[in-house]
Amino acid sequence: MSKLFNLVLLTLFLILFVQAGKHSKKSHEKGKIKTLINKKQNQADCYDDIDSPYVFFGTKTSYRWNRNKNDDEVTPPGCVAQQFWLLARHGSRNPTTKDMIKLKSVLPLIQREIVSNYKAGRGSLCKDDIKNLEKWKFHADVDDGELLVKEGFKELKGIGDRFQHRFRSLLTRPFVNSSYIFQHTDTERTNASARAFAKGMFGKKNIGDVFFQKSSTPDTLLRYVISGKKKSMQTQML
Numbered sequence: 001m002s003k004l005f006n007l008v009l010l011t012l013f014l015i016l017f018v019q020a021g022k023h024s025k026k027s028h029e030k031g032k033i034k035t036l037i038n039k040k041q042n043q044a045d046c047y048d049d050i051d052s053p054y055v056f057f058g059t060k061t062s063y064r065w066n067r068n069k070n071d072d073e074v075t076p077p078g079c080v081a082q083q084f085w086l087l088a089r090h091g092s093r094n095p096t097t098k099d100m101i102k103l104k105s106v107l108p109l110i111q112r113e114i115v116s117n118y119k120a121g122r123g124s125l126c127k128d129d130i131k132n133l134e135k136w137k138f139h140a141d142v143d144d145g146e147l148l149v150k151e152g153f154k155e156l157k158g159i160g161d162r163f164q165h166r167f168r169s170l171l172t173r174p175f176v177n178s179s180y181i182f183q184h185t186d187t188e189r190t191n192a193s194a195r196a197f198a199k200g201m202f203g204k205k206n207i208g209d210v211f212f213q214k215s216s217t218p219d220t221l222l223r224y225v226i227s228g229k230k231k232s233m234q235t236q237m238l
């Protein structure tokens, strides 16, 4: 194929491209990220005082908080980007319905324990954190098992936006089928993730132009890891 042919793939969805072009700067999230590191590790610290309390939560920490804040174009000496491939996983999703039913009954018990221990003078949580815990309610709908959550949408949208900035001479051309391929596997979370990513790249106005190709069955491209393997593995990957 010609060098204008680009590809992008996402894990469960994906994409690709190629090109060179000019680019209009989109406003990036400017949220300041205050981390626990910046604070004195003082016992009495309130989580309530921290703008982004989830930075040290391992895999539960959103990509948005730990992103690379350098959005300069990637230009290794002597190289010009010709293609972009991405195989990505879906963004944050709800637990399964079965797990959510459990969480819905167990979390309020833990909540009550924490609050009553505080009232009995035990523990070192600050007052504002206790107040927040007292107000907490289980909001999720247990029937929305495994659906992409709002944060997951924001994650993929941000990744699309950031990749576009970093490969701006390649990824700023309007969508045409001859330049981009987007594919996702057959679940709500990967479908919604792929669309969020494309929205980050093409913007709200042009997202309607993006065509999502149907994956083949069996999907040996996006589900290559699992083809021929056990079903449990399959579920894990997706």
Ligand SMILES: *[C@@H]1O[C@H](CO)[C@@H](O)[C@H](O)[C@H]1NC(C)=O
Residues within 6 Å of the ligand: 175, 176, 177, 209, 211
């Ligand atoms: C891309 O291809 C699909 C399927 O052939 C078509 O429906 C769609 O209009 C095309 N999109 C563009 C922007 O050409």
Ligand SMILES: *[C@@H]1O[C@H](CO)[C@@H](O)[C@H](O)[C@H]1NC(C)=O
Residues within 6 Å of the ligand: 186, 191, 192
């Ligand atoms: C993906 O999501 C879109 C928008 O919600 C929907 O119209 C489309 O049917 C979905 N595709 C698949 C394969 O489920």
